[in-house]
Amino acid sequence: MIPGMPARLLVVSDAWFPQVNGVVRTLSTVVDLLRAGGDTVEVIGPDRFHSLPTPGYAEIRLALAPRRRLQQLIDAFAPDAIHVATEGPLGWAARAICRRRGWRFTTSFHTRFPEYLHARTRVPVEWSWAVMRRFHAASAATLVATPSLAAEMRERRFGNIAAWSRGVDTRRFHPVTAPGAPGNPWAHLPRPVFLYAGRLAVEKNIAAFLSLDLPGSKAVVGDGPQRTALQSRFPQAHFTGRLDNGQLAAAYAGADAFVFPSRTDTFGLVLLEALASGTPVAAYPVTGPIDVIGPAPEKVGALGEDLRAACLDALAADRAACRRHAERWSWEACAARFRDTMTPARH
Template identity: 50%
Template sequence: MTRLALVTDAWHPQVNGVVRTLDTTRKELEKLGIGVTMVTPAAYKTVPMPTYPEIRLTITRPSRVYRELDEAAPDYIHIATEGPLGMLARRWCKFNGMGYTTSYHTRFPEYIRARAPIPLSISYAMVRNFHNAGVGCMVSNGTLEKELAARGFRRLMRWVRGVDTVTFDPDVPPAFTDLPRPIFLNVGRVSVEKNIDAFLKLDLPGTKMVVGDGPALPALKARYPDTVFVGSRIGEALTACYTSADVFVFPSLTDTWGLVQMEALACGVPVAAFPTTGPLDVIADSGTGALDEDLKKACLAALEIPRDRCRAYALGFSWEESVKQFWENLQTANRIHLSTSKAA
């Protein structure tokens, strides 16, 4: 059996697109007969991340991580995050002369800048060095690929995400039927980098709804008392929130893909967003969303989009194809690395 070690600092109980992507990828790889060892914070002591306690950072001796990887004896290793576990896994690969692939899930430099006055140039230098030391860096879309290439990232490979069209089903009964319509919905981490304030300050008809939890939730609740905040939801309860909505509003300027956009579309809900990385590639010219620098204008335009068009579009993004692309990238990157090493 071919063995893969998948290392990530983002894992349950975190509820976000990165965790859902990696967990689904693991499950689909195992269906293909690939043995997957997950190296996650679940096995280690963690402490709250400063300014963002919902995210916990692993505290451990390097030898424990090295032992876990030794015991996994992987044929391939994929490091999904640039956190403590990711850094230790990188060192293990270096000690053992083994190549590793990475994936660029999060605009880490922009997240840091939203909380501390650290220049992007410094943060990007650190992140770039981490990814460039690998044999391949997987990115979710063409817009992000061009941006990272311009910043000096090398060996970029495309890995398009999928969406669970069974769980996210437009036929799931809505959870909210008595709110003034139209309902404009946002789902995700409630934190400063998600730019939710840009959505909530809009003068829109009907109801604004936010699903999720995070450090910015108390302040937004106080600032926008007319908004319906329903907290975190998963599974069918989350789907019922999506099917309650008329428009899904995605105000983020920092996401690299935005899996929640695909979940909304799978539920038949059109998207309103800024024309930036993520929405530009998820929505593109599909006619399933409205992108505009004026977010209110995008929200109102999205009301006119047929729901069945959104569902039909989402059906084209299967997790099976996404994971097949991931696995092909992994093999290709390592094959090129090995052939180049032998030639040198």
């Protein structure tokens, strides 16, 4: 690769369309921007292989014995640089191919699989962290989204950590439907409206939000394996299912506060989407929220181990300040940083 010259960049990811999650949104946005800048970018995901549904999460499919087919696809594309985005079957196969050939590659850490696996199966997190450490140890650089996550991974003896932050589409997410304005999707609900948006899965800790004694209403946007159980347990909450495009933007902008109850996310793109919509955030003081909300020079939400108190405190935030804070996060800078970290595959 020659700096400033177009290159052939390959991304191998177990998370790709038709999946809907933060990893796919990040990768697809970055890929589009790199292509617009002149690079030839190929993404190899599970859609090109025979696959099986993930137990308990059917919409996420895992490639079945992908190594031979993956090797053919890599050779056909002839990449200048390779990024292995995930630690699933495709990620391990790509890692093995690169190591056998003596090729360099980068990786990224998107998901706390040790905690997710423990929540579902009780497998000790130390075992899973050891596997993750082995996976990433072979890379030229492991990209992480926040300073707090980078510090944690160094404590867990990960090496070659590189910063790679995130962005938000401020044209798509903006204060189009302020609380109380005509067209607000929550106009029929008692105020204030506390909103969660994202995947409905056990690791998102959504029950911690829905269990809170809060005034007004609770709204939940999104879908996932826990939706039926949550709707049954919390019938007073308002579940919309998945929303797209303008509907999702209006849902953010129309809420009085956005509640992010997850303790295990590595970033939380929804935090920026809410802030860009002018909606303050309430969350626990953990990786993601402390990196997005914590450094804000103005009040854009509230963090605390008492999530109820944080929700009520967030209502006092300045919605214009929320928007200003979100405008500091650029997808263009995210894509440029991603490209800068990529290492030529061949010495």
